[in-house]
Amino acid sequence: MSTAEHDIDWETALDEVDLAQVLAEVDGALLDNLAESLRFPTYESLLRASVQIAEEVYTLYRSDGVWVMWSPSRYKEEDPLFFYFQEPLLEHLHTHYELVEEGISFVSLLAELTQMKACMYCHMEFDPFDPLRIELGIERFLREEGDDSEYCSPKCAMTAIYEEMQD
Numbered sequence: 001m002s003t004a005e006h007d008i009d010w011e012t013a014l015d016e017v018d019l020a021q022v023l024a025e026v027d028g029a030l031l032d033n034l035a036e037s038l039r040f041p042t043y044e045s046l047l048r049a050s051v052q053i054a055e056e057v058y059t060l061y062r063s064d065g066v067w068v069m070w071s072p073s074r075y076k077e078e079d080p081l082f083f084y085f086q087e088p089l090l091e092h093l094h095t096h097y098e099l100v101e102e103g104i105s106f107v108s109l110l111a112e113l114t115q116m117k118a119c120m121y122c123h124m125e126f127d128p129f130d131p132l133r134i135e136l137g138i139e140r141f142l143r144e145e146g147d148d149s150e151y152c153s154p155k156c157a158m159t160a161i162y163e164e165m166q167d
């Protein structure tokens with residue numbers, strides 16, 4: 001193999017890797033945008049707040065009492081759906097979707113959902129019972145600061161307290 005040929009192969013391989021990585025990054029950014037449009041700081045936090053209700057379909061129960069139905073694979077063509085009551089959401093699900101697991105009803109899946117809270121500082125949604133939150137000691141920290149879990153993170157709580165002191 002000549003040096004020139006070797007260089008070309010190497011570059012081609014590198015281009016392919018880069019393209020796949022770029023596409024993954026674009027997709028990740030779009031999913032983060034989706035999360036942000038639903039008032040979640042990251043896609044991961046959106047996913048943790050949601051329950052899978054059918055194939056590629058998730059729901060969550062937001063702090064403002066709105067049920068959101070979203071899909072990670074179809075969000076490019078389809079906006080998330082918003083339901084102000086559980087009944088119409090159930091009706092929609094029964095009409096359009098098959099259950100992921102037989103024997104588990106849509107009602108029982110929805111019952112698994114915790115209603116989110118909205119951070120008093122950044123207004124992002126957060127799950128007050130998120131195990132990660134408890135694991136990181138955020139709950140304990142906020143309680144010690146005299147705040148009853150109204151902030152998504154110690155950072156928001158501290159910033160809010162700091163700004164209050166400035167006034």
Ligand SMILES: [Zn+2]
Pocket residue numbers: 119120121122123124151152153156
């Ligand atoms: Zn916050």
